[in-house]
Every structure is written in structure tokens, then in C-alpha cells.
Amino acid sequence: xxxxxxxxxLSAIPVLLGISVIVFLIMAMIPGDPATAILGSYxxxxxxxxxxxxxxxxxxxxxxxxxxxxxxxTGDFGRSFSLNRxxxxxVLDRFGATMILAGTAFVLCSILGVAAGVVSAARQYGFxxxxxxFVVLIGISIPSFFLGMMMILIFAVNLRWFPVSGMWPIYGxxxxxxxxxxxxxxxxxxxxxxxxxxxxxxxxxxxxxxRQDYIRTARxxxxxxxxxxxxxxxxxxxxxxxxxxxxxxGFVLSGAVYIEIxxxxxxxxxxxxxxxxxxxxxxxxxxxxxxxACYVLFNIAVDVAQSLLDPRIKT
Amino acid sequence: MRxxxxxxxxxxxxxxxxxxxxxxxxxxxxxxxxxxxxxxxxNTGDRFLPPFTEGHLLGTDHLGRDLFSRLMYGTRxxxxxxxxxxxxxxxxxxxxxxxxxxxxxxxDNVIMRGVDMLMAFPYILLALAIVAxxxxxxxxxxxxxxxxxxxxxxxxxxxxxxxxxxxxxxxxARLSGMGDMRIMxxxxxxxxxxxxxxxxxxxxxxxxxxxxxxxxxGLGSQPPVADLGSMLGEARSALITNPHTSVVxxxxxLIIVMAINLLGDGIRDALDPRLRSGALTRPMAxxxxxxxxxxxxxxxxxxxxxxxLQTQFHVKKRVYRAVGGVDLEVxxxxxxxxxxxxxxxxxVTALSVMxxxxxxxxxxxGGRVDYKGTxxxxxxxxxxxxxxxxxxxxxxxDPLATLHPLYKVGDQLIEAMTAxxxxxxxxxxxxxxxxxxxxxxxxxxxxxxxxxxxxxxxxRQRAGIAMALANDPEVIIADEPTTALDVTVQAxxxxxxxxxxxxxxxxxxxxxxxFGVVAQLCDRVAVMYAGRIVEEGPTAEVLATPAHPxxxxxxxxxxELGEGRRKLAAIPGLPPPVDDLPPGCAFAPRCAKATPxxxxxxxxxxxxxxxxxxxxxHPENDAAAREAAE
Numbered sequence: 001x002x003x004x005x006x007x008x009x010l011s012a013i014p015v016l017l018g019i020s021v022i023v024f025l026i027m028a029m030i031p032g033d034p035a036t037a038i039l040g041s042y043x044x045x046x047x048x049x050x051x052x053x054x055x056x057x058x059x060x061x062x063x064x065x066x067x068x069x070x071x072x073x074t075g076d077f078g079r080s081f082s083l084n085r086x087x088x089x090x091v092l093d094r095f096g097a098t099m100i101l102a103g104t105a106f107v108l109c110s111i112l113g114v115a116a117g118v119v120s121a122a123r124q125y126g127f128x129x130x131x132x133x134f135v136v137l138i139g140i141s142i143p144s145f146f147l148g149m150m151m152i153l154i155f156a157v158n159l160r161w162f163p164v165s166g167m168w169p170i171y172g173x174x175x176x177x178x179x180x181x182x183x184x185x186x187x188x189x190x191x192x193x194x195x196x197x198x199x200x201x202x203x204x205x206x207x208x209x210x211r212q213d214y215i216r217t218a219r220x221x222x223x224x225x226x227x228x229x230x231x232x233x234x235x236x237x238x239x240x241x242x243x244x245x246x247x248x249x250g251f252v253l254s255g256a257v258y259i260e261i262x263x264x265x266x267x268x269x270x271x272x273x274x275x276x277x278x279x280x281x282x283x284x285x286x287x288x289x290x291x292x293a294c295y296v297l298f299n300i301a302v303d304v305a306q307s308l309l310d311p312r313i314k315t
Numbered sequence: 316m317r318x319x320x321x322x323x324x325x326x327x328x329x330x331x332x333x334x335x336x337x338x339x340x341x342x343x344x345x346x347x348x349x350x351x352x353x354x355x356x357x358n359t360g361d362r363f364l365p366p367f368t369e370g371h372l373l374g375t376d377h378l379g380r381d382l383f384s385r386l387m388y389g390t391r392x393x394x395x396x397x398x399x400x401x402x403x404x405x406x407x408x409x410x411x412x413x414x415x416x417x418x419x420x421x422x423d424n425v426i427m428r429g430v431d432m433l434m435a436f437p438y439i440l441l442a443l444a445i446v447a448x449x450x451x452x453x454x455x456x457x458x459x460x461x462x463x464x465x466x467x468x469x470x471x472x473x474x475x476x477x478x479x480x481x482x483x484x485x486x487x488a489r490l491s492g493m494g495d496m497r498i499m500x501x502x503x504x505x506x507x508x509x510x511x512x513x514x515x516x517x518x519x520x521x522x523x524x525x526x527x528x529x530x531x532x533g534l535g536s537q538p539p540v541a542d543l544g545s546m547l548g549e550a551r552s553a554l555i556t557n558p559h560t561s562v563v564x565x566x567x568x569l570i571i572v573m574a575i576n577l578l579g580d581g582i583r584d585a586l587d588p589r590l591r592s593g594a595l596t597r598p599m600a601x602x603x604x605x606x607x608x609x610x611x612x613x614x615x616x617x618x619x620x621x622x623x624l625q626t627q628f629h630v631k632k633r634v635y636r637a638v639g640g641v642d643l644e645v646x647x648x649x650x651x652x653x654x655x656x657x658x659x660x661x662x663v664t665a666l667s668v669m670x671x672x673x674x675x676x677x678x679x680x681g682g683r684v685d686y687k688g689t690x691x692x693x694x695x696x697x698x699x700x701x702x703x704x705x706x707x708x709x710x711x712x713d714p715l716a717t718l719h720p721l722y723k724v725g726d727q728l729i730e731a732m733t734a735x736x737x738x739x740x741x742x743x744x745x746x747x748x749x750x751x752x753x754x755x756x757x758x759x760x761x762x763x764x765x766x767x768x769x770x771x772x773x774x775r776q777r778a779g780i781a782m783a784l785a786n787d788p789e790v791i792i793a794d795e796p797t798t799a800l801d802v803t804v805q806a807x808x809x810x811x812x813x814x815x816x817x818x819x820x821x822x823x824x825x826x827x828x829x830f831g832v833v834a835q836l837c838d839r840v841a842v843m844y845a846g847r848i849v850e851e852g853p854t855a856e857v858l859a860t861p862a863h864p865x866x867x868x869x870x871x872x873x874x875e876l877g878e879g880r881r882k883l884a885a886i887p888g889l890p891p892p893v894d895d896l897p898p899g900c901a902f903a904p905r906c907a908k909a910t911p912x913x914x915x916x917x918x919x920x921x922x923x924x925x926x927x928x929x930x931x932x933h934p935e936n937d938a939a940a941r942e943a944a945e
Contacts, residue, residue, distance in 0.1 A: 018432035026444045051376055078469035124597055139548040141573035143524050145531050146547060149554055157555050164555075210597035211673070220711075221731045221782065222704035225696070235721050243839040254439035257529055262551070269439075273532050276447045286461040288440045295437050310721060313768045 004307060006229045008300045020072070024065050027285050062302020077286035082278045088287035091268060094307035095290065097167055098267035102256045104183055105190035106249055112249075113195040114234075114241060121210065132199065139196035144255045148189040148262035155185060165264035186263040190255050192250040203246050205237040206302045212236070239310050250295055329581020334575040343391040351384040355539040363557045376546075376560045377553055384611070386563055393541040393573070396457050396535075397523030403461040404522070405515050408468020409507065409619060413499055415469070418477025433466040442525070453526075453542065456535035460525045464518060471514050475507045505836065509586050516579035520572040527568055543568050601670035601696050602626075604679045610693070613685035617644035618822050619668070619790050620706070624682035624692075626660075626667045629675070635894045637663040638845035642920070644823070645790065650816055652837030652854065654830060654869070656890060660846040661826045665792045669703050687791075702727045705735045708783035712718040712795040714775035718767040725751075725763030726780045731785040750781040754811060758860075773804035780808070784815065790822045797832065809836055831871055834858055843867045843902035845890050848920060852927030860936035864927040865902045867936075900931065908933045 035051040036043060052058045056067055065222050071078070077087035120132040156164040161168070162185050169178050209215065218232045219225075257269030264270075268287055275283035307313045349515040359381035366374040366382075373382035415426040426878050435443065442459040479485060480503065488498045505743040524532035526580035529535040530544030541549065543564040611622040627639040638660045645651045653712040657662045666672045668684050668691060684691040686707065691699060711717040719727055728747040744763070751759035756779040767775055776796060783791055793812065813836055816823055823836055833854060842863065850863040862868040868886045888905040891897055897904065912932060923929040 005774050014428075014433050015432060015731040017781070018428070019435055022432060022436075022441075023444055026448045078330075085576075121597060137573060137576060140568070140575050141520065141532075141617045142542075142569050143527060143547075143565065143572075145528065146561070146568065149551060149561055149565070153561075154559050155555060207597045213713070214719040215709065216598070216673075216711075217711060217717045217779075217782075218719065219600065219728075220669065220703055220709040221734055222702070223734045224700060225728060227734075228600070232719055236719070239721070248565055250437035257443070258440050260533065261532060272440075272443050273534070276443060276451070276534060279447075281447065284444065288436075288444050292436050293438055296435050299435075310770055312720065 001220065001304075001307075005300075008303055012296050012300055015296055019266050019296070020069055020279045020289060021065070023285060023289050023292075024068060027281060028064075029063060039262055041145070047254060052067050053171035055126065059260045072286075072289065077290070078282035080275070080283040082275065082280040082283070085285065088290075090271065090283065090288050091287050092269045094266060094268045094287075095294075097265060097293075098253075098256055098260070098269060099254045100167075100179070100286070101186055101259065101265055101267060102249075104250050105256070105259075106189040106252050108187060108246055108254065109198055109248065110192040113193065113198025114196070114202045114238075116179055116199040118200065118206055118229060118234055118237075120203040121206030121233075124207065133204075134200045136196040139192045140200075142192070143258075144189055144193055145258040145262050148186065148259055151185050151189055151210060152262070162240050164207075165262075167265055185264055189262070190252060193255060194252050197251070198241070198244065198248055202237065202241050206233055208240075209233045232281075235309075242306050242309065244274045249298055253291065253295060326581040326584060328577050329584075332574040332577025332579075332889060335570065336578055336591060339571055340394060342387065343394050346387040346391050351387060353379040354380060354384040354388040354541075356380065357539075361701070363560070364831055365558055366550075366563075374559055374565050376550065376589065377557075382560065382563055385546060386543075386567060388569070389541050389546050392536065392540070393523055393527055393544065396453060396460075396526045396542060397519060400457050400461040400464070400522045401515050401519040403457075404464035404518070405468055405511055406464040407461070409472045409504075409511050410464065411469040412472025412474075413476050413503055413507065416473040417480050417499055417503060417869050419477070419480065423473070423477075425583075426469070426694070430466040431471050436463075436493055438463045442529065446529065451534045451537065452537040452925055453530070453540075456529040458884045459524050459529065463525075464522060467518065468511070468514055471510060472507050474594070475510045476503055479503055480505050507796035513583050513586055516582040517576075520575035520579065523575070523817075524568070524572055548835065554562075561676075572820065576816075585773065596675050598675070599672035602667065602672040602679055603673040604670075604690065606679070606681050607690060607894075608680075608681050610690065611683050612645060613688070613690075616646065617685070618647050618687070620644045620683075620685040620822075621664070621668065622683040622685065624664060624667055624684065625680045626663050626672055627678050627680050629678055633894045635892075636846050636896060637893055638667060639893075639896070641781065641843070641846075641848055643841055643848070643851075645822045645824055647789070647822055648820045648826060648895075649839065649906070650813075650837045652833035652840035653824060653826045653843060654828060654833055654840060656828060658893070659843040660893070661843045662794050662924065664843070665709075665794050665824060665826055668792060669707055669709070670694075670696075670699050670702075671709070676944055696770060701735065703785075704731055704788065705786045706788055707790040707792065708778075708786065708788040710779050710793040710796045712912055713716065713799045714779040715767060715772070718775060718780060720767055723764050723766055724770070727776070728763070728782055728785060733783050735745045735786055747785075749780070750785055753780070753784065753815075754781045755807075756781070771793070772800055772806070774798060776808055776926075777811070780811065780815075784819075787819065788821070790824070792824045792826070794826045795828070798827070798829075810834065825838075830858070830872075842869065843898060847901065848928075849902065849930045850928065851920070852923070852924075856924070856927060860924075862923050862927065862934040862936060863902075863931045864906050864908055864933075864935055 035048040035057070039047055040050060056064060059067070075088055077091065079085070080090055081089050083090055116132050116136065121127045122131045152164055155161045163182050167179065167182050168174050170177065174274065213227060215233055218228050224231070256267060257273065259268040261267065261273060262269040268291055272284055272287050361375050361379040362377055364371050364375040368374055371381050371383065373386060374789045376382055376385065411426060415423040416912065432788060445459035445462055446455055460594055485498060485502050488502050493501070512582065525549070527542065527544030527547070529863060530542050531548040533545070533548055536542045536545045545642060546564035547561060554561050613620045613622065622640060623641040624638055624641045625636070629633040630635055641664050643651065643653070643664070653661045653664065663672055667679055672679070679692055682692065684704065691702070718724065725744065725747050729743040734745065748759045748763055751762055756762050756774060756777050761772070762774070765893055770778065779796070796806050800808065806850065809832065812823065815821060825833070827833060837854050839852065840854045840857050842846050843849070843864050850857060850861070850866045857866065858870060861870050877945065891901050891904065898912060898916045898917050899914040900906070903909040906913070910933065918932060920928045920930045923934060
């Protein structure tokens, strides 16, 4: 197992490098001239040349990439001009908030999605199946930011069950309870789309598995139907559900951008959008590389989970 | 194509989606022709008018602009951008996928590596990076959304193209001197179009959501022009005071995307052949029972008594009479052979006993299965479950498919016991090891922790038998347990079953298509043809003097020792389809002795030579059999 994890980690290196190349190339496409931006349009050519030399902008593209990569590997992601602090500090501060939100939503959508899919498959064409299918259809069709706004309107403004927005109360202590109070609505709104996708997949994976001969064997043994569904069938179906959970984690992370805006959640997504609007390119660049790298590592964890679940995978 | 449209039309939800989507698209197309107010003219005196105000059907927004007009123009813009992104992503993605799949090798490797890199991003990060580089704007948002979806198309199309690139018709085109470009456009492209359509139909809704999302963030369409996303974004600040300005564009997005998703599901179902016949239905916990006629009485003396059993498969409007009134009985310690060609209904008969016929489509429509005075067909699920495996156990063919691939053999064995509360938790493992030993699995202490895929075929079959024995059942139903095994292993398994029967007093119903196996193991044999028993009697007598012409032909197929192996196919013709059985004798069309009377129903199972029975009006070996009986 240890060597398998190591092998997967090593195979992530080219992917991470590829990500950095892609981000670098996209950012290199940006029109305009940083020197002019810094010095203003009346700068002398000598001053422009000096700034370019100081910033390393006179070097060829390849050399610039390696300088940038080297800096990142030593933890230097540059400095955000709009916030006037190191990019990495800001990203790390924000990433924690995003992880709380996206992590909770991911757990929610995994559990709810798989459970809904299993129930739907076990009661195929029954009332529960039709009800779940209908709710799932709405779930995958509704824009998460609209859903979030409607939840605020109904549950925060009208019913006053939850606070309208933010991560912590403005007055009062930062207790776990107050965090949960603020977390429930955004996490649910974020989980809905992925729940729908997972439920659909889990349903068809379960239908596929329930037709297999070993399910008939389990029934022939006299295993209770509840156990046939939740142990025998679900265990086998998880083999095809888990990779999709990995993919959906990416969608949850993506959806977090909208939810963070709607609920004023102080996460990376809101930071990125603000950075784009203020054209704080270094902050965008650093945030994108950091989150993408975390996502790659998360997917390795998914692969490892998969190999633990399926003894037929050679580790 | 016509089939496709018909399938689509049959799907009511997809049709509803199509109608709604068409209506929205049509409205969006004619929007500039409608007598609407100008969408971008502000009138701050009329801010936030509620819906149904005079002159403003849906009210006005924060700048006093007519919401209905803005909604129509916004819908137009959102649809256009969403579809454009989908088309761009599909065209570029398909081009990349076809190139990679067609050329293969290094080209493929390089391209697909790049695609993998792009897919390693959570999609919005890539989209945000692109928008950050190009600057906010609707066109840039479109580019970003199309770009992040290209890898998805490329990967799908490449997979299909790889399969096509090595087909004969592509080779033929290549040999005839066609250029690569012409082959890709003329031969490959038409074959991947259904995949492109499916991929587009499942992603276009998503792309509309994504572009709306970018606009919502303020990175898409810029004021004063608004698509649905930026309408929502602008309305957000007035969410609490004037929710209608948010609800109007939000609901519109929901309607559009939902209609597209419904239609997309319909298109996918219509184009994906696997789903076409409704193949993906799951069997229920027990076979459906729908008995119309009277339930027959059980006979005396039998341990398991099957009376007039009828099991059918209802597939759409067709009814397949897999089992058309079967009578069988087995006494304690007896081994009954049930023999017939594949499709004769022998397995379905066996599975009907414990309600294990896949249902849907299976339905038990008549008869009785009596076990110690209980009618199993009418039994409640819970009662059936407690008997399954405990009193009547099954051994199935092909244990690689019938054992759960992800659980250890030992755990599956232990579960067989704990399901009936038979084994204490601590002793279960020891009992499982003993069971594995009793079926002569060497090194049972270690084998108990093996997964099925780590065992050999013979070993797995023994494990299957051990599982059947776990609860000391009274009856074992073995459904071709040796068919997948080679001859030496087969002989070992048969002698094992024979020993177990003698030492434990088991009753066995042994299903096979091999008379050689029946001769070795069974006291009595029943021959099945087209869902009915055509002959029954003591094995030795039936083998020596078969009475039914079909039995005679079957026995003629069994190789004698030292002779070459002949096949069942030596009987001319095929069994009749069980959804269209001929009246009278089902074997008559293939029978050399058939007379007009053979096609007149009904032909009953008649007593023959004392202990035997035959369903034939011109039985073979009539005189010889009578003589032997006396």
C-alpha cells in the first residue's frame, strides 16, 4: 500500500508541472505592459527597460517560467498589490474557509447522493424513485447561486432560522455552534447540484449491480433484502461511484465560488473574483495554482480509497 | 433517424422538455419583433415596480427598466452564448478527439496528456484564469466556458474514434487510396456524430449555467446589456427588499436548463442502445406471483413437491412461457436429475422454487411449490427468506460471477450462517473452516481469507458448495454446477456431491444438459423441453429405454467411453420460441415420428411402464419398456 501511494504521488508531479505551465501560459497571454502600468504612460524608455530588467521581464518566456516555478517551490507566490501582503498568506487564510464550506458540502452530497441513488434503485419505478428523480432533476437544473439567494430569502429573511450571510457572527464569540449556524445554508446550497449528479450515477450503478449473479446468490443464501441492498450491492456499486465522487469534488470546489459570493463567505473563490475585478494578476495566479494542486492531491486520495475498496486492483 | 424520433416522442418527459425549450427558443428568436419596451432605457422614477403593474407585466428593476423586456432579451443572449459555447466546444473537442484517436501513437499521447492536464483543474479555476487574462466580458466568458469543456468532448470522441479507426471499412478506405483527411471526415465523423450529440445534449444546459454564472460574478456580460446571469447579479443587492427582480431571471434559467436536461436524457436514452429495451431494471427481492387459477394440492410423501408450476417472462407486450406447467417431486435423500437444452426452462423451474427468478420480467402465474406443507409460491417474503439457504440451498453455475467479488470467501460463508442466526460470532470462523475442509479445499485455514478472484475455478465451485451446505439444508438445488469446469474437476465435484448426499441425507435437484452426469449421480431423471416435462422415470430405465423421441435423441448425443464427443445440435431444427409455442407437442416439428394428431392439444404427461411417465402419443420402446417393467 505504501509503495502504491508513493507511486501515485510521483505520477502527480508531471500533472502538477503541467498545471503550472498552463496557468503560466494563460497569464502570459495578458496584453499590456507591467512597466508602463507601474510607471505610467509618460515613462522614459530607460526607466521602462530598468523596470523590465528588475522584474526579469527581459528574459525569454522559458526562463521566466522556471524563475516563477522556483519561487513558488520556495513558497514565494509573489505579493498581492491590492491587498499589499504576500499572495501565499492570503491564499492560505482564505483556503481554510473554503475547505470548511466545500468539505462540508462534499460530505453532504456524497452521503445524500449515494443514499438517494440507492433508495431510488431499490424502489425502481416506485413512488420514492419518482420523487427522488424529480427532486434530482430540479437539483441539477437550478443555478446554485439562485438557489442560495432563494434560501437566504426564505430561511434567513422570512423564517429567520439562519443568519443571512458571513462565516462568523459580527458580535459575539467564534464558537463551533455559531460556525455551524452560518455554514448550514451555504453548504446545502453548494451540495445540491453534486447531490443530484451523484444520485443519478448511484442509481444506475446500483441497477447495474443488482442484476449481477452474486446478488441472486446473496438472496439465495437468505440474506435479508436490506443487507442485500446496503451491503452486497452498495459495496460493489461504490467501485464505480467513488471515481465520480472525485470528479464531483472538483465541481463542489468550483461551485464554492458562487456560493462564497452569495453568502459573503470569506473563501478563495471570492478572493479570486475580487482579484480578477481589481486585475490583481499575481493573486489570481497563485490562488489558481494552489487550489488546483490541492485538487490533484485530493484525487490521489480518491484513487487510494478506491484501491482499498476493490481488492482486484493491483497495488 | 425515424426510429430515433419515435423513441424520443414516446418519452413524455423528453417531449415536454422539447416543447418548453422550443417555445423559449422561438420567443427568444422573435423577441426583437415583439412590441416590447426598450430593455436598456432607464427610468428611475419607476424603480422596483412590482409585477403586474400597468404597462410592466413583470415590474421594473432598480433602474426602472421593464423586467419583461429585459428578461426576453436576456434569455436571447443566454441561449445564444450557451449554445455557441456548446458548439465551439463540440467542434474543437471532436476535432482534437478524432485527430488523437485516428493517428494514435505519439500524436495521441501528446494530445491526451494535454487534455488530462486541463481536466486536472476544477473547471472554474481554468475559466477564471482565462477571464482574468482576457478581461471580463461576455465574449471572453464564452471563450472560457467553451475552452474548459473542450477536454470533455476530446476525451469522449477520442475513445470512440480509437474503436472505429481499426474497423474494416476504414482499412478499406485507406487501401483505396483515400487521404487521411477524407477518411476522418467521410468515414470516422459520421460514426461519432451520435456521441457528439449525446455529449452536447448533456452539457449544453451545463454551459448555459456556467456562462450565466460568470455573468453573475460580473465577469460576463457588462452593463447595460444583460444576460440572465448578470440580471441575477444586479438584482442580488435588492434581494431582500425587491425579491421579484431576482426570482424572474432565476426561474427562467431553471426552466431553460430543466427543459434541456429532460430533452438531453431523452436523446441519450434514444441513442444509447443499452437502455433502449429498458434493460436496466433491477430484480426484486422475490419473484412476483400472480396466480389466477386454483392452487393445486400437494402430494403425499414428497419433501419438495412442485405442482403445475407456471413461470412467465413479460417483456413489453410479449409473454414468454418459460415454464408451462411443471410437476416434479423429490424425496429425502433422493437425487433428481433435471435435463434439457439451454432455454428449456430447467433453471427457471429451479429458481421459481425460492422466488429467485429475476422479476421484472419474471412472473409466477400458477402452481404450487410445497415444502413440508408450506406453499412457497404464496409465502410472504420474510417466510421465504428464512427458508432460503437454511432449508433449501442453491449451488450456481460459474462461481466467479455468483460469488461476491469484493468479499472474502470466508466472510461470504459466515454470512450464510449468520443470516439465519445459526452461528455464534466467535465459532463462525471455525465452522467456516470446517465447511471448506468438508468440500476438500486444501489449506482451508488460509483459503478462508482469499477473495474469489484469487481461487481456481474448481476451488470456487467448492466454496459455492460449502456455502450451500452451511446451514445443513434439507434440499440442494444445483444449477449446472459443473458446466464451467474441466472434466477431472467435474468428476471430483460430482463424487463430492454424491458423498454429501449419502452422508447427510440431502435431497438434490441436479440441473444439467449432460446425460453422462445424470447417469453418474441421479436416482431419477426428468427431461424438459420447451418449458414442460416430456419424460420422467428412474435413471437407469430412462437411459436404457427412452420413451420420448426427444429423450432418445438426447441420449444419442452422449458419448460412449472412448468415442468422439458429439453435440446436442445433432437434433435437426431448433426448440420452438416460448412466446409462440405450437399447439400439441412442442417437439413435433423436429420429430421423425410426428403425425397430425401430435399437433392437437392437449397432450398430457401419461403414466408409462409403471414408475415412469411420458408426454407422447407415439412413445418409443413401448413394448421393450413394458417388458422390462414386468
